[in-house]
Structure formats: C-alpha cells, structure tokens
Amino acid sequence: MRIATWNVNSLRSRIDRVEAFVQRHEVDVLALQETKAREDQLPLMGLQALGYEIAVAGFNQWNGVALLSRVGLEDVEVGFADMPSYGDPAAEEARAIGATCAGVRIWSLYVPNGRKPDDPHYVYKLDWLARLRATASAWLDGETALVGDWNICPTDDDVFDVKQFAKSTHVTPPERAAFQGFLDDGYAEVTRAHDPGYTYWDYYRQRFERDRGLKIDFVLASPTLASRVTGAFVDREERDPARYAGAPSDHAPVVVDLV
DNA sequence: ATGGTCGTTACACGA
DSSP states (O other): OEEEEEEOSOTTTTHHHHHHHHHHHTOSEEEEEOOOSOGGGOOOHHHHHTTOEEEEEOOSSSOOEEEEESSOOEEEEEEEEOOTTSSOTTSOOEEEEEEEETTEEEEEEEOOOOSSTTSHHHHHHHHHHHHHHHHHGGGTTSOEEEEEEOOOOOSGGGBSOGGGGTTSSSSSHHHHHHHHHHHHHTOEEOSTTTOOSOSBOOTGGGTTTTTOOBOOEEEEEOHHHHTTEEEEEEOGGGGOTTTSSSOOOSBOOEEEEEO
16 A cells, blocks of 8 residues: 655645646555645545545645545544634634545644744644644554654754754754654654655745755654555655646655555 | 745735
8 A cells, every 4th residue: 555645735726736646656545734725625526536535624725634545535533623823713724634544544634833933833833742642642553644744853864954943943852852752652753764855845945956955744653554664755756846837835745655 | 134935715924
C-alpha cells in the first residue's frame, strides 16, 4: 500500500495536480492539508472517477484537511478543532480527519502554525499537540499513521538556516519536545531515513531553486505499522515551479510505501 | 529590519 501526505495550499486551485499526482504515483491513500474548501465547493468527480472515496473536514480560507482513499475509507472521524480566532468562530474548523483504510488508521493532521513564539497561537499549538499526543498514545497498539504538516523542524538539519529562525516558531525547544513526545511514546518517524530532504520551501526569494527549505511534513507510524514501511520519498518535482503548469503548492508531497 | 509570493466569497491577512 502506498500512502502520501501533501499540504496542497488550496485543493480547488490544484485539483488537476492532485489528480495527476495520485495517478503518477499510484497513491492508495492521500492525506491533504490546507484544502481551503468545503466539500460542496470541490470538483471531486475526477477523483471519484479514478476510484477514490473522499472525506473533507474543517474549512476556512486558510485551513482544512481531507482524506482520499481507493482502498476503503471507513469510520471517518473529525477532531482537534481550530483556534476560534481563525475565520468564523461559529464555523466548525477541524485540523484533523481520521479514517480506516485497508485496516490502517490514518490521520491527516494540520498542526497549528503558531505564528510567533510570543503569540497566543503558539501556546495553542503546544496545547493542541499535547491533546493530540494524549489521544494518540491510545492508538499505539494498532496500525496507526499520524501524517501531515507538523509545522515543526525536529532537528537543525530540518532548517536551511537555523540562525534565521532564532526568534521564530518551528524550531523552539518546546515545539521540538512536543514532537519528541510522540517518539518517546513509541511512534516512529518513517520518512527521514529514506529521504532526509526538505518538504517545504517558501514562495519568496526563489527558495526552492536554492533549496532553502524546511522539513516539516512527517509520517509517524505505530510500531506495527512502522515495521511494514519499505520506502519513502519527497516528490520535489511537484514543488518545482518549472516542472508543471501553474503555481505549485509551497509544500511537496511525501510518499510512503508499506508491504 | 525588510520584502518577497502565494491563496482566499480577498482590496487584508495568513502562511
């Protein structure tokens, strides 16, 4: 089975790329983040014609998550609501959607950005991660994957220039400790060993062309699932502005293979 | 310190 995760930065603006991506790599399950659309706004017929079931949750003009699967999509669950200060406080905003696909419980996660270390959103980010960890620790016995945009650079190697991030989120010790907590509990990050490269490059300043990026998109697997991983890679071509028509997402997809 | 570029029921704001 091949699963993938991709912060797509608007599913509507990149629906053609998503269709091409899942076909190009024969992806069985795709977790999406920053979908920025309600299901009723999405032209999903193409993906359905390709055999994908779709579950969409949590939307405003910045966030939103989704799961596509051609190997079953059961027991869909939405959780970990967004901070109310984003968008319409009355709208239900989710930053996580989970489903069971061919026996594997997969969660598409869009960890809060945090904005700045002195911002309330930063506190919210750490609290959100603590709540996720407490819940996810109960899933270690099963075949569980926590995939998505973690908005954390766990090591200095995951930042093109640590000095530039001295006063920024993504690299602070509390964020790194929050990420490490999942590993301490027994989850394994299964992509780095196969592809240590960045997964995100800012749109400005030709950051992709100069490979000035961040590694912030990860796949954490429970022990049983981790033992099934045979490979992983970052699809950098999907981030290359020169490779395909139209603007790319600022994130590249991450693909993982399981026996 | 600033600005650069994407996206969105947008002409400001989040990433």
